[in-house]
Amino acid sequence: MSDFGPRLRVNPIRCDGARYCAEIVPELVGLDEWGYPIVSSVPIENTRLLRLAERAVNECPRVALQLARLRARER
Ligand code: SF4
Incomplete structure (x- = not known):
């Protein structure tokens, strides 16, 4: 598994x-007890999950979700 893969x-x-x-x-x-999202910190390697994650980012009505890649110094 790549440490640099995209994550939500x-x-x-x-x-x-x-x-x-x-x-x-x-x-x-x-979801936490108030219904707010708790996103996985694991890099997304699976193509199907990555597509769904991209869709979730694009459809977030508050532009609150993003896909990010860690750089070496952030590890
Ligand atoms: S605002 Fe966006 S990130 Fe927050 S719960 Fe809704 S869809 Fe998810």
């Missing part, structure tokens, strides 16, 4: 807890 990040300031992301890709997004 959520901006908790922007997020309104509408939960669309968890409906689109529940394999990568869980």
Whole structure:
């Protein structure tokens, strides 16, 4: 598994807890007790999950979700 693969990040300031992301890709997004997303920090290697993650990013109504890659100094 690559440490540099894309992974989801959520901006908790922007997020309104509408939960669309968890409906689109529940394999990568869980919900806390208030219904706000808890995203997996594991790099996404699976093509199907990556496509779903991209869809969740694109459909987030608050532009609160992004796919990011870690650079070497962030490891
Ligand atoms: S879809 Fe966007 S605004 Fe809604 S819970 Fe997910 S990250 Fe938050």
